[in-house]
Amino acid sequence: MARRVYLHIGAPKTGSTYVQHVLWNNRSGLKRAGILLPGTAKAHDQAMTDLRQVYWRDADVRWTWDRLATKARAWPGDVIISNEGLGAATREQATRAVESLQPAEVHVIVAGRDLWRTFPSTWQQSIRARSAWRFQDFIRAVELGKFDTFWDNYTPARMLRRWGDLVPAERRHLVTVPRPGAPHDVLWHRFAGIMNIPDGLCELEAPTSNPSLGAAEAEVLRRVNQALGDRYPLRTPYQKVVQRHLVDAVLRQRENGIKFGVGLDKAEWVSDLAEQQIKELQDYPCQIVGNLDELRPAGMKQSRTPDELDDGQILETAIETIVAMLGHAESLSQKADRRYEEVLSRLRTRAGGGVERRLRHITRRNR
Structure with missing residues (x-):
């Protein structure tokens, strides 16, 4: 029977790729230390789609949530399950997940990032998941309260309430993403401290995966998505063709792309939202690793948006x-x-x- 299970559930675009890269690259050493990552990274992803019953789940996948939970329960030590898509589960789905891992001591880990960086990365993530809406339309939808999914699936407060309320306060963990320029291992050490991974057990490398697209590259992909129509639907067909041959092989390899972000005309609005988020998290009983000040936007600069690029x-x-x-x-x-x-x-x-x-x-x- 598992002693403790650490559920790292998101949010997306908060360094999860780097943390998972370290975990899976050191899986053997962690296992020798009594910490299990059950299955594979793909198994965690497939189990997430099963738990959430998303429409784009592949019909022939081998891993279900129950299968992953069974493997986790059978381990006599600590277990780590990590997938940033888990945070978007409903309260009922989260309840099912936590109950399936008991009587182990279940911990919920959520990461948060400042909104100035979260907005452009979230839009880009949606484009890389076959969306075709313009950046300004995305921002406007959030601003007008017409895209509640952003707050549900990409920010920590609501994730904590859906998942964190299911476990005692001392087992709810909020990790704040360090500001730009911080050493890359700071984020890892914050996660490792929660999961009781001793210093030096895991070999660390600089995060090199999952680079962002530039403004022009993101806009080209958006227009390709728009032109695809019904071809290469989510999830596997799109990943095997568009993600593999266009995004990974070409667009992500381009250098000196034009960086993009929220315009300074939205700076006050983003700052106000950040303060609201910080207040909400201050009032929520959980263990904070890092500093809520890191959720305040810093170094806001004027940025061009993909919508502002000319056709040339x-x-x-x-x-x-x-x-x-x-x-x-x-x-x-x-x-x-x-x-x-x-x-x-x-x-x-x-x-x-x-x-x-x-x-x-x-x-x-x-x-």
Whole structure:
């Protein structure tokens, strides 16, 4: 029976990729220390989609929440389950998750980031998840109270109330994301302290994954999403084609992209929202790791939005993207050719030269 289970449930865009990268890269060492990450990172993601019963869940996935919970309960030490999509679960779904892990001592971990950085990263995350709305439309929807999902799924206060209320106050943990410029390991040590991971147990690397797109790159992707129509729906078809061949292979590799964010005309509004959020978290009984001051926007500067780019800039980026995708396609073709030659060479070695003649005959027959 598990002793303690740490549920790291979000929020998205709060350094979760880095924390998970460290956890999974050190899985063996953690296990030897009595701390289990059950299954795989993909298993945690599949279990999350099962728990939430999202419409974009793949029908043939192997991991359910019950399967993950069963594996967690069977471990005699501590367990870590980490997926930033868990925080968007309803109260009923969260209750099911916590109860399925008992009688272990369940801890809930939520991370929060200042809203000045959260707004653009949240919009970009939605674009990389096949959305096609413009940045200013997103901001306007939040401002007018027409996009409550933002507060439910991307900020800590409501997550804590849905999940944290299910466990005692001493088992609710809020991690604040350090301000820009802080050493990258500060965030890790905040999480590690909660999960009782000893210093030095895990090897740390600088976070290099999940880079943000520039304004032009994000706008190109938004327009591609808009043009796709019903092709490559969420989730797997989009990830296998658009995410793999456009976003990961090309757009994320581009350097010197134009940074974007909320305009200074919204600075007072964002600051007021930050103060409201801080007050709400101050009034909520939980263990704060970091400092709520880090949720106040700092260094707000004028930024261009993707909506402000002219068509010439978008066209230039789109053309450069096409050129890069041609190179990507060529490399895939060359890789396939090399693989074919390797297989053919092994077959020749095993069966002699007749194999090549038979392969040529099969190729001609199938043309």
